[in-house]
Amino acid sequence: MERIAVLALGMFALGLDAYVVAGLLPGIGASFRIASAEAGQTVTVFTLTYALAAPVCATLLAGRPVRKVLSLALAVFALANALSAWAVGLSWLLLARALAGLAAGLYAPVAVAAAANLVEPRRRGRALAFTLGGMSTGTVVGVPAGLWIAERLGWQGTLTMVALLGALAAAAILLRLPDIPAAEPPSWRARAALLADPRILATVAVSFLTALASLGLYTYAAPLLDRAGLGEAAAGYFWAWGIGGLLGSFAIGPLIDRTAAPRRLMALILAILTLTLAALPALLGRGPLGYLPFLIWGAMGWASQAPQQHTLLGLKPAYGSVAVALNSSANYLGGAVGAALGGAVMALGGLAALPVAAAGVAVAALMLQLAILMRRPSAAAA
Structure with missing residues (x-):
């Protein structure tokens, strides 16, 4: 299960990032002197980019080496959160959140499919639950921790923590995840x-x-x-x-x-x-x-x-x-x-x-x- 745990670590970072920003909106609004509704666009742009990017990225990158795809996705995710933490205006923050959503939309489905391929079919349910459980753990444990950090270091401190987690997960995948045979990319007819x-x-x-x-x-x-x-x-x-x-x-x-x-x-x-x-x-x-x-x-x-x-x-x-x-x-x-x-x-x-x-x-x-x-x-x- 060590290899599944590596995938779950990345999902933990994604779950934390997806849910903690809602609790950071007052601080973001105060920093940029904007209303809560405007600050809430940071949540919307992440969610919509994730939803739209996931199937597109999974299709375009099908057949690529799985370990490289996962580590690249987390590296971009870490970079996007670092850029979010040090954004100088709302427009830059929205662009950084969109980039984070794009990376998350790439990582999550590939990680789930990889978890299923790392175990025999009779243990697939456990592998999927453990991987997806990383995201729920990020919500239950990570979000309160992120808000605690925000009270002391500001919302920028929380997003910096998410960036560090993403970088750690990317390094763990490169070091611990084995090479997984990549499936042949589906033809356009097969995709349709x-x-x-x-x-x-x-x-x-x-x-x-x-x-x-x-x-x-x-x-x-x-x-x-x-x-x-x-x-x-x-x-x-x-x-x-x-x-x-x-x-x-x-x-x-x-x-x-x-x-x-x-x-x-x-x-x-x-x-x-x-x-x-x-x-x-x-x-x-x-x-x-x-x-x-x-x-x-x-x-x-x-x-x-x-x-x-x-x-x-x-x-x-x-x-x-x-x-x-x-x-x-x-x-x-x-x-x-x-x-x-x-x-x-x-x-x-x-x-x-x-x-x-x-x-x-x-x-x-x-x-x-x-x-x-x-x-x-x-x-x-x-």
Whole structure:
């Protein structure tokens, strides 16, 4: 597992970078004398660049030496964060954040595909969960640490730390990761067929809807807690969500390997997520019981990624990194679209409507996943 740990270290840096910047927005706004909404563009540009870059980079660099691609991606990621830390204006900061998103969009899908290739098929679920768990660990452990550093050294200190982590991960990959045989780059006809494959599109659509429900609602978790009179205790609820995510990320791997049924596990995850989001308003403010939906919500949201990646790698093993990149894009786009739609839902129905709307989207994801499950036997017979 040492080789998988090297990949997970890079994912840790990515997870930290993707989520910690939201907590740095007040400091960024103060440094450049801009409103919080303007500073928030730093999050948007990273997310959108990541989502758009992942499938493009995975396609263009397919067939290249895996170790070189991963180390290059992390080197660019480290450079982009260093440039972010010392940006002299908002425009320069946005360009640096876009470059960081581009590098992250290149690294993540290739790292996931590499982790799957480093182990035998029966241990693939554990390898995927451990690699993706690096990102959740970066969120749960790294984000509070990054904010602690920001309180003492400013937001520039936190991004400098992320840059150092990226450089460390790049060096570890060069020194510890073995040469992994690169798959032949897919032809343009094969790439088009991949995008047109209904099995791929349906799986990616489920990922998009899951992220829209889970990450979209997470964007407004703080206002929801304020509305329930729990603003002062918000940190505890966010910790519960993060700890749940950590547990879900690492626990799902052995379950995938034991059951060899990632699609069924995904359906179960979506069913639990739907019930949890629907019960959220009723349980908030009920003492320790109120933390439970945040814990389960975080666990199901993070656990949903490994089964989907496992499914895509099984559908298109020759073009794994490209298929996985599509799923990564769907996840980030779902979060971005969910945040935007959440604002519209609040305008129409208020904060109270958000968990209900998120549960409705989770139901749609569950229905699509069940349709995928029911279609498989007839497809196999044909």
